[in-house]
Structure formats: C-alpha cells, structure tokens
Amino acid sequence: MDGASLTAIALRQFRRSHVGRVGAALVATFLGLTALAPLLAPYDPVATDFATVLAPPSWTHPFGTDDIGRDILSRVIHGSRVSLEAGLFTVAVALVVGLPLGLAAGFVGGRVDDLIMRAVEVILSFPTLVLALGITAILGPKLIHALFAIGVVFVPHFARLIRGQVLAVKENDFVAAATALGATDLRVVVLHVLPNCIAPLLVQSSFSISFAILTEAALSFLGLGTQPPTPSWGIMLSTARAYLEQAPWLGAFPGLAIFLTVLGFNLLGDGIRDALDPRLTL
C-alpha cells in the first residue's frame, strides 16, 4: 500500500467499480429529480384537465395523462419526493433506534445483550411486509404511518449489524488501550467503536433505502401508504391497473421510475461494499 488513508483507498476502488458508478449515476439522477422537481415538472402534478383524460404520450405530455387528465411526467417527477422521504425517514428511524440498541447489546453484553437480541428476534419473526401492513392498518392509512412502520421493521437489521460490528471491534488493542488510559465507556463507544461501524452502516443504509422505496410503493399500491392526490409511484401503479387495456402508459413510467431508483441504490450498495474490501486486504 502507498500509505493512503482507508477512505482514499475506498474512494479509488469505488471509482474503478462499474457497478458502483452506474448506481451512483442513477441515485444522483433520482436526487436531482427530487431537488429540482418544481423546476423540472412541466405541469402542476395535482392539476386536473378533463379535456385530456388518458391522453397517450405526446409532445405536450411526454408520458401521457392519467384518468383525470393529470400530467404523468410531472407526477413521476414529484413522486420521487415521496420515495426519497420514504428512504431517508425510514433509515433515520432505524438508525435512531437500532444504533443505540446495537451498541448497547454489543458493548455491554450479558443480560442487556440477551434482552435486546431477544426483542430483535421477535420482530424478525414477522414477515416484513406483514408487520408493516399490520402497523399501518392499526395506525391508519397515511404516509407518515407507513414510513414509521417501515422504519420499525428495519430496526432489528440495524441493531444486529451494529452489535456484530461492536463485538468484532471491541476485541481490538486500540479499544483496550483507550480503556486502560481511563476513557469512559461512552467515550470508547463514541470515539473508537462507532467510527468503525460506519462502513457497514453505509452499505446497509443503501440497501435499506431501496427496500424502503419498494415497501412504500407497495403500501401505497395497496391503498395504505400515500393518499391521493399526492403523487406517489405506488398509487400511480394502482390507478394504472384499472386502465391497463386503454392506457398502458399509465403504469409504464412510474414502474420504470421505481425500478431504476431501486436498481440505483442496490448497485450503489454493491459498489460501496466492493470498495470497502481493501480494508480486509490491508
């Protein structure tokens, strides 16, 4: 090795990875759409125009219009905001709850570990979508409830990942040295253990965002997530089902948007994971 930092090596590796670069490009496009949605969307995404109901793709409406004359391109662009919210909010919930739980389980160990891991095991005993549906059903069909539900089902995955990392990291000499120098448990965890968990957390977060986007779309498709008239890719696909024969374009574009975004985050996660491999070879 040439003495470069781990971050520099990882970045260099990432730039070499085709998979990672394609993923980063797709994610960057998605983020660009969400940031510039009001500027990029040619029409108001909720404005109806009954004169152009179910219009096929044309120069005036490149993705066509839906059953009440709304411009599909504008709805797809604005729909990216709901998906981004879904990804970020759910990963934030999972991190805020799962990170301290995983740190406590791994670092304190003993009964605390047993208790937390048993709770994690119980949540993992439910099929993810079934639990998310159950929570959303009880709280009521709203986007925020759906996002909270998805966040809750992610918590065990983050807690388990962090616990495993902590168990591995805390055996290192530098942790023993910090403890011997009189560092408190909190200081050891925050300054020495946590930074070593960031790499796997990044990979997990990337995959979790893609899964959250899929799950939000699924819940909205079933009528339990985002509620009309807010543009959401899942709702758009649900509407498309009813007009499949007359207007197949209704489902083509939101479906493609979900697919490309999920593919982007998956490839980005793969790229980051591959880039972090040099750590193992050092």
Added chain:
Amino acid sequence: MVKLLGRRLLATIPLLFLVSLVVFALVHALPGDPAVLFLGEEADPETLARFRVRLGLDRPLVAQYAAWLGRALRGDLGRSLRTNQPVAEAILERLPVTLELLVAALSVSLAIAIPMGIVSAVKRNSGVDLVSTVFALVGFAMPGFWLGIILIYVFALLLRWLPPSGWVPLPASVPQNLLSLVLPAFTLGTALAALVTRQLRSGMLEVLRQDYVRTAQAKGLSERQVVGKHALKNALISVVTVVGLQLGGLLGNTIITETLFALPGVGRLMIDSIFSRDFFVVQGVILFLAVGYVLSNLLVDVLYSYLDPRIRLH
C-alpha cells in the same frame, strides 16, 4: 432428525409466546381505540361503550390477553366483526390458495435459478453468465406489482394466452387452475429466482475451487459428473439458506400478488379486513402468518443442518 426437530421446537415456544404478545399489543396497545377503529370516529359514546363490553374490551389488558391466548391455543382466533365467521375458519378456507401460490412461485424460481446459476458459474464470464447477472440485478430491483402489471398486459391483454386475474380452484378444473396460477407464480417467483441465481453462482464458484472437485477432475470424471454429482450438492446448501431467508419476503409478497390478481387467499383476506376495519381478522391473520413463518424457518434450519453435517456436529 426427529430429536433435533423436537429440541428446536421446544426452543421456539418462548419466541412464539412473545410473537403472540406483539400481535395482541399491535391491536390493543397502539394509539387508537379498536372500538373507534371499527365503528368510526362518528360513533356516539354509548354505542362505543356497548361495543367494548360486548367484545370484552373494557377488561384489563392482561385479562384480555390471557383470554385471547387461551382461545388462540385451542385454535379459536375470534369471529369476524363483519361476517361473524370464525377467523380460523376464514383463514383455513383461503389457505389452499396461498399455499398453492407459494409452492408454484417457489417452483418457478428454482426452475429458473438452478440451471441459470449452474451454467453461469461453469461458463464464467461467458454470454450466459452476463445474461444471468443482468437477470439477477433486474429481477431483484423490479417491484413485483409492476412485473405483474406487465405480465398481465403482455400475456393476458395483448396475446390473450392467459387469464388476467381470477381463480379457478384445483378440484373444479386442474388445467384452468394451473392457467390461473401462471402469471401470479411468475410475479411472485421472479425476485427469488434472481436472488437464488446470484447465490447459486457464487456458491458453485466457491465449490468448484475446492480440492475435492480438483480430485474428481483428476480422476477423469466428466464435467457433467463433477458438476452434477460433486459440486452441485454442496452449492445447493446455499440455495436452502437463501430460500429460508427469503420466506418472509415471499409470504409478504403473496399479499400484493393476491390483491393484484384477485386471488382469494390469506393475503387478500388481510387487505379486505384492513379496509373493513375487521381487526379480529387482521390480528388473526398476522398471528397465523407470523407463526407459519417461525415454523417454516425452523423447518429450514433443521433441513439445513440435515443437509450439512458440519452444522449438525457443531
């Protein structure tokens, strides 16, 4: 094997108990009064109070849970608030549809993934390998409900080869039943096929590097014998692992697939009950699916240790 199954089953009992607690808490302890959930916010206080007394919702939570668990252990999951049908009966009525869909989706995914995974590992970096890699990436990122819509559009509406939705029970007509199952099975099974393909490819590549495979090759065995008899057996263990891990996803996705194709399964029952605010049915279905998931994971675990003696010895 039976001893191992018994031991694992005993260890699962506390977990199942905790699962039942979560399911109960989901309906009773989360914000929102079940009586209001069912009758709606516009219901007057007297009607709400009568409803609570009728269903025992006015009793302490611990007493309600004990009574509910006692009944659940005897197979009584309560009655539907809408139809008065016993919840367990409603689930069992719809279970064959869900099971048939699961078996069909699993068969489709393995039928695609096993040959594709083997060929892409054996012919590494070839055109077939590239196709298999692209399939794995696309299949995993594609939302099942979008794939289902595409399949309905192409095979039901354009080509008119298959029905777009609906269900013909197996006893009514075997060919019609199978036809109504084709699109849902592909919709549900494609993502799993993608994952298994990827897993089997890397499993095969790892096994093909092992010494015993080189020994088999050195003995002069044909490639078919080396791959089919020596390498595949070990690589298939990773398939069992990935299928086991994905069972939850598969179960959850049956809900979407059944809704999309109007199949009268357990998942559809759950969605219909959510919209009709029939929370006893929702509670019953969640408990049923969670217990089913835990038990099927247990079976996969036992099967896994049976297939791999190293785990059994450990």
